[in-house]
Amino acid sequence: MERVAVDIMGPFPCTEKGNRYVLAAMDYFTKWPEAYAIPDQEAVTVAGALVEGMFARFGAAEVIHSDQGRNFESRVFAAMCDRLGMQKTRTTPLHPQSDGLVERFNRTLGKQLAILTAEHQRDWDMDLPLVLWAYRSAVQESTSCTPALLMLGRELRTPAEMAFGRPPDTPAVPPGPEYARRLQNRMESAHAFARDQLQKADMSNSSLNPPYFQLTLFADFGPLRYLFFILCLFTYVTIVSANMVIIQAVFLEKSLHQPMYIFISCLCVNSLYGSAGFFPRFLQDILSDSHLVSRSLCFIQVYVIYTYAACELTILTIMAYDRFIAICQPLHYHSKMTFKWVQVLMLVAVLYPVCVIGFCLYLTVKLPLCGNKLNRIFCSNWPVVQLSCVDTTLNNIAGQFLTVTSIIIPMFFVLYTYLRILLVCSRRSSEFRGKALQTCLPHIISFLTYSISLFCELSLTRFEADQLNPSITVILSLAYLIIPPLNNPIVYGLGLPQIKGVVLRFLKKGPAAEI
Known part of the structure; x- marks a missing residue:
């Protein structure tokens, strides 16, 4: 030209x-x-x-x-x-x-x-x-x-x-x-x-909104995957059975219609909720050759697992408050821990995580993503955020706010209540200390077990995908999804004589005879 x-x-x-x-x-x-x-x-x-x-x-x-x-x-x-x-x-x-x-x-x-x-x-x-x-x-x-x-x-x-x-x-x-x-x-x-x-x-352009995510931590174990499937299925059935036994015992036995046992049954319901968000998909992936999760199902799993994790800690916090009132202010227990107040506490324990985590997940869904590979065996929020093509400062701020309000503050409150309980017990008789320990020990075990397993999951966010051995990543990821749902019904079923007695009676006579 x-x-x-x-x-x-x-x-x-x-x-x-x-x-x-x-x-x-x-x-x-x-x-x-x-x-x-x-x-x-x-x-x-x-x-x-x-x-x-x-x-x-x-x-x-x-x-x-x-x-x-x-x-x-x-x-x-x-x-x-x-x-x-x-x-x-x-x-x-x-x-x-x-x-x-x-x-x-x-x-x-x-x-x-x-x-x-x-x-x-x-x-x-x-x-x-x-x-x-x-x-x-x-x-x-x-x-x-x-x-x-x-x-x-x-x-x-x-x-x-x-x-x-x-x-x-x-x-x-x-x-x-x-x-x-x-x-x-x-x-x-x-x-x-x-x-x-x-x-x-x-x-x-297509990866800005990938239609699916790939879970990269699954390995091909050949025929051994059928053994893993049986073990995980047995674990899931055990979790469902044990928690259902506790829920049914509290629901059917009128003597257990008290704040502490209601909170325990809510803890078991939350365990069933979290397990339902993890195990069915996990069992399917064990037997599958391709570990692809659709975008919508992945975000639903993130929401279910994260609300389970947050509600678990808020319920444990309310249970610590209940034990604090019962031991430190026994004369005011029935006037403070009314059925209406129990309902309010449970609504707050559930609605706050539901709303805050919903907002955090909304920010994640809106992010344009430059990949679809998650270094996990289930969908998790932070690995998805790391795939973002743009700045994630707002997501980081929202995540830090969620961590502080849903994890750190409840943990400090639980530690404060037990410090007060310890001070009260130190001035009372040995018989009083024995009864206080009997009611608090299951909660302490559940709280410590969950805190340690949750810390294992949070520690994964401090490392890049290639800095940890895949086996360690799998173990740390599964800790707070398997150990607390198994631990809670065992600890409360065996540690509290009231629940243990009702469960043994049901097993001997059957629920129909008791009714």
Whole structure:
């Protein structure tokens, strides 16, 4: 597009679209032709056709050459050349041979249109693109190359090639100037680079909202996976059975309709809730060869597991408060721990984690992600946040707020209550200390067990995926999902004589007989 020649052909018979002229343009070096059917040859029409049709696609030429027609010599055409930075040249008077390139193209174009046009000659503008297609695909005598090869760096597929294929002896690059070969090499390199970049862009765009996540910690254990499946299924059945026994005992035995036992049954319900969010999918992944989780199911699992984890600690905190009132203020216990107040405490213990974790998960869902691989055996919030393509400061602040309000403050409150209980017991009789220890010991064991297992999970966020052994990562991840749901019914069922007695009575006589 260094030098372009332009000319106007016509007038032709007016077409059904109202066109009467053809604006022809050709690049001097590549012989690439352009032709536009126009209704008139006014300067505005000519300039608009060139800008919108040729220069907008290939860029402005350095020099534009024309005859001395008034449309090309007008102020409108001169202004267009000035705005686009093109130099305007013209033919000498009475010597149109200086524009011979486009004049020869005009003759060829006229002959081709005459062959293709129907008898009424009012559809010639419909055949114009086909004539250009043929001309651009024809080898030029002066360059020994087609205009398409020199302009685009590739050949245009013609209808003959589509129908019969390319001749087997046709060289990839026809004989011609060295420029054509260099151009094709450059274009091939550019096309390969462009295809690679487009592929990366497509992958990046699709990964902004990956339809699934891949859990990468699962290994292929061959036949051993069936053994692992049986062990995990047995663990899940044990968790469900043990917690259901405690829940049923508290529900059916009226003597256990007291705040402490209600809180214990709520703790068991929460264990069932958390186990239901983890074990079914985990058991499926043990037997599966592909460990892919859909985006929606992954975020649902994150929400279930995180609300379980937060509710577990808030319920343990309420149980510590209950023991504090019962031991330190025994005369005010029944007036403070009313059934209505128990309901309020449980609503707060459940609704606060549900709302806060819901907000944190909302921030995670809105993040554009640059990957879909999670270094876990179940969906977890922090590994998903680490896949983000953008800044995650807001997510970090929300996560820190959740950690402080749902973990650190409840832990300090539990430690404070037991410090007060310890001070009270130190001033009382040994019999009083024995009874206090009997009611507090199961809660202390549950609290310590859960705190340690939760600390194992939180410690994983301090390490990169490749810094820990996968087996250690699996063990630390599973601790707070398996140990507390197993530990709570065993500790409270065996540690509290009231619950133990009811459970043994049920096992001997059956719930139906007791009712």
